[in-house]
Amino acid sequence: MTENIGSSGAMFGGDIPPEELLPDELPLFPLTGVLLLPDATIPLNIFEPRYLNMVEEALGTGRVIGMVQPKITDVESPSGEPGVYETGCAGRIISFAETGDGRFAITLLGLCRFHIASELPLQSGYRRVKPDYSPFISDLEDDESTVPHREILLSTVEAYFLANDIEADWSTIDGAADSALITTLSMLCPFAPSEKQALLECGNTEVRGELLGNLMALSLHGDAANHGVRH
Numbered sequence: 001m002t003e004n005i006g007s008s009g010a011m012f013g014g015d016i017p018p019e020e021l022l023p024d025e026l027p028l029f030p031l032t033g034v035l036l037l038p039d040a041t042i043p044l045n046i047f048e049p050r051y052l053n054m055v056e057e058a059l060g061t062g063r064v065i066g067m068v069q070p071k072i073t074d075v076e077s078p079s080g081e082p083g084v085y086e087t088g089c090a091g092r093i094i095s096f097a098e099t100g101d102g103r104f105a106i107t108l109l110g111l112c113r114f115h116i117a118s119e120l121p122l123q124s125g126y127r128r129v130k131p132d133y134s135p136f137i138s139d140l141e142d143d144e145s146t147v148p149h150r151e152i153l154l155s156t157v158e159a160y161f162l163a164n165d166i167e168a169d170w171s172t173i174d175g176a177a178d179s180a181l182i183t184t185l186s187m188l189c190p191f192a193p194s195e196k197q198a199l200l201e202c203g204n205t206e207v208r209g210e211l212l213g214n215l216m217a218l219s220l221h222g223d224a225a226n227h228g229v230r231h
Helices: 049-059 134-140 150-163 170-175 178-188 193-200 205-230
Strands: 002-004 026-030 041-046 064-068 087-098 104-123 126-132
Touching: 026 049, 041 049, 049 064, 049 087, 049 104, 049 126, 064 104, 087 193, 104 134, 150 170, 150 205, 178 205, 193 205
Parallel strands: 026 064
Antiparallel strands: 002 087, 026 126, 041 104, 064 087, 087 104, 104 126
């Protein structure tokens, strides 16, 4: 079964104010190296039993789950689960499919980032939190900030893609708005989890674009240094 689920909310073409899509309790899906940003989509394969439970229950209660990255630390959460970063992004399930082997294939649409205010008891094996959206409520509005020196950034992107054997549709990249360009690059490029987290926590497109360029430049500098050592 495949279901496309319309995403209501003023920002997403519906009549419900987007803030009303944000639940007071949020199921948590920790996933290393995966970045979800507001107004972007990400496909996910769900196969672990507790997260199958999470998706089934979310479909009946607003369809919103919280994406967050685990921390590499020995500190456990109050529930006894591994620690996670305190900032994540809430996403709404906008498409859902059951596979023939017991998995769910879903697509999330990023709504708004959140801080974890507190963690709740486990439910059906998965984690839940009380989210605080207030520092990021502007995520529900259009990001009109721009990227200064876009051409310099694109030159860095081109070199980074070449060094990492990443293919790109340059006509699409050249025509993309700044916010869409920076969001897509931040989510798709193979940065380390801590770097992905730093991109998530940036204030807007301008700040995220500056960090993105710096991360790519550092990677290129490291590749060049390693190349010099080898030869």
